[in-house]
Amino acid sequence: MNETFGLFLENILPVNLVLVYSLGVLVSLVETDRVRPSLTKGVKFAFAILFAGIFGWIIVDSIGIEFEFLAVWVFFLVSLGIIIILQYLGELNGDYYGLPKLFLFMPALVGFQWIMLERNLVFSDMMVTAFANAVGFYFAFVLIATLKEQMRISEASDIFKLAPVILIGLGVAAMGVAGFSFLY
Amino acid sequence: MPKFDNIFEQVVLLGLLPIIGGSRNIQTAIVVTVVLIIVSLISRLVSRLIKAEVLADAHWIVYSAFGVSFSYIAYLLVAFLYPNVYQYSGLYILLIGVTPLTYYSCKDNVSLSQFWKRINIFFITIILVAFLRELLGFGSILGFELYEIGFAPLSALGGSAGGFIFLGAVWILFRFLLSLDKVDAELFALEGGDSNE
Numbered sequence: 001m002n003e004t005f006g007l008f009l010e011n012i013l014p015v016n017l018v019l020v021y022s023l024g025v026l027v028s029l030v031e032t033d034r035v036r037p038s039l040t041k042g043v044k045f046a047f048a049i050l051f052a053g054i055f056g057w058i059i060v061d062s063i064g065i066e067f068e069f070l071a072v073w074v075f076f077l078v079s080l081g082i083i084i085i086l087q088y089l090g091e092l093n094g095d096y097y098g099l100p101k102l103f104l105f106m107p108a109l110v111g112f113q114w115i116m117l118e119r120n121l122v123f124s125d126m127m128v129t130a131f132a133n134a135v136g137f138y139f140a141f142v143l144i145a146t147l148k149e150q151m152r153i154s155e156a157s158d159i160f161k162l163a164p165v166i167l168i169g170l171g172v173a174a175m176g177v178a179g180f181s182f183l184y
Numbered sequence: 185m186p187k188f189d190n191i192f193e194q195v196v197l198l199g200l201l202p203i204i205g206g207s208r209n210i211q212t213a214i215v216v217t218v219v220l221i222i223v224s225l226i227s228r229l230v231s232r233l234i235k236a237e238v239l240a241d242a243h244w245i246v247y248s249a250f251g252v253s254f255s256y257i258a259y260l261l262v263a264f265l266y267p268n269v270y271q272y273s274g275l276y277i278l279l280i281g282v283t284p285l286t287y288y289s290c291k292d293n294v295s296l297s298q299f300w301k302r303i304n305i306f307f308i309t310i311i312l313v314a315f316l317r318e319l320l321g322f323g324s325i326l327g328f329e330l331y332e333i334g335f336a337p338l339s340a341l342g343g344s345a346g347g348f349i350f351l352g353a354v355w356i357l358f359r360f361l362l363s364l365d366k367v368d369a370e371l372f373a374l375e376g377g378d379s380n381e
Contacts, residue, residue, distance in 0.1 A: 020343075020344060021205070021275065021344070022200075022201065022204045022205065022344050022347065022348070023201070023279075025200060025201075025204070026197065026200045026201060026284075029197070029200075030197075072252060072253075072256045072278065073249075073252070073253075076248075076249065076252050076282070079282075080245060096284070097194050097197070097198060097284070097288075098288075098291055099198070099244075099284050099287055099288065099291070100244050102244070102245075103244075103248070103282065103283070103284035103287065104284065106248070106282040107201050107279045107282045107283060110252075110278075110279060110282050111201075111275060111278075111279050114275060114278065115275065158359075158363075159356060159359040159360055159363055160356060163193070163196075163197065163355065164351075164352040164353075164355035164356045164359070165352060165356070166352075167348045167349070167351055167352035167355070168348065168349050168352035168353065168356075170348045171344075171345040171346070171347070171348030171349035171352065172345070172349070174343070174344060174345035174348065175340050175345045
């Protein structure tokens with residue numbers, strides 16, 4: 001198998017941030033509603049992950065190793081810029097438990113950029129990794145929307161509905177995905 | 185349909201990332217909680233020193249900029265003081281600076297006792313999840329091996345999958361106790377107009 005294609009496949013599921021580092025779980029839990037609107041909403045969030053990864057990496061790579069300690073603030077500002085664009089596109093507006101919704105997505109963006117930096121990737125691998133993670137995040141986003149929709153119409157007790165069972169479902173999915181890692 | 189909207193659910197949702205990432209073992213859970221408390225208190229102090237009206241809607245960005253800076257310092261300190269915590273959970277120490285729960289105390293109408301109540305719930309939850317993960321995922325408690333060296337009853341649950349599953353289980357247990365009136369619902373009632381809607 002081509003090495004780049006292998007890297008792409010690997011980053012879609014077995015080492016995807018949503019399942020491995022659980023970075024995008026909160027925003028997926030909160031921002032998903034029904035499946036149909038989540039299909040388009042997920043695209044916006046996936047592009048946000050993609051562009052945050054690319055811009056953060058390029059800026060930190062260009063400032064040089066002697067200023068690498070500034071990386072965390074670069075990532076913070078890049079994430080903020082991406083979130084402002086998302087808000088302009090109609091996402092992440094309003095409050096959640098009295099806090100602005102920007103805090104829901106900020107950990108995913110900053111964490112994703114930080115991991116990309118720690119991996120010491122070359123430019124082509126970074127592009128493939130960012131794209132694959134965005135695709136994987138989109139799948140997880142739609143998966144969570146599907147789980148939420150199914151749970152709303154299910155006859156199960158309210159105790160088992162939504163967030164806690166979604167978390168257990170994600171845990172089982174993570175174990176399942178890890179079980180197929182021998183393929184890569 | 186009874187609405188499960190209370191302080192426990194608020195704390196778990198707002199602090200989801202540190203709970204999942206920082207519950208690898210009990211030591212990590214304690215370090216993550218301490219960092220969360222320190223960064224939260226510093227952010228609260230910053231929020232009380234800076235006039236929100238002057239910054240209009242940008243005050244949350246200023247608070248989080250300070251929060252990220254202090255969590256970065258904590259990240260470097262943990263790397264130096266607790267290398268084993270840093271190795272697996274360093275990222276989550278850094279991300280405390282952008283975790284929603286960190287900034288809950290920065291709200292105008294939140295008292296220190298309300299904040300402390302949430303920290304207690306966070307600590308109990310993360311310790312419970314960490315205890316189960318360390319015991320079943322790694323076969324140890326506070327680093328002491330309970331079985332033969334290297335043996336873990338359910339090693340697949342040592343990773344993030346275990347964090348998801350045990351947190352989900354603790355959450356369901358809480359809801360179950362709430363539905364049986366074994367937990368005082370008044371104690372966990374949300375103050376003010378907070379809502380997850």
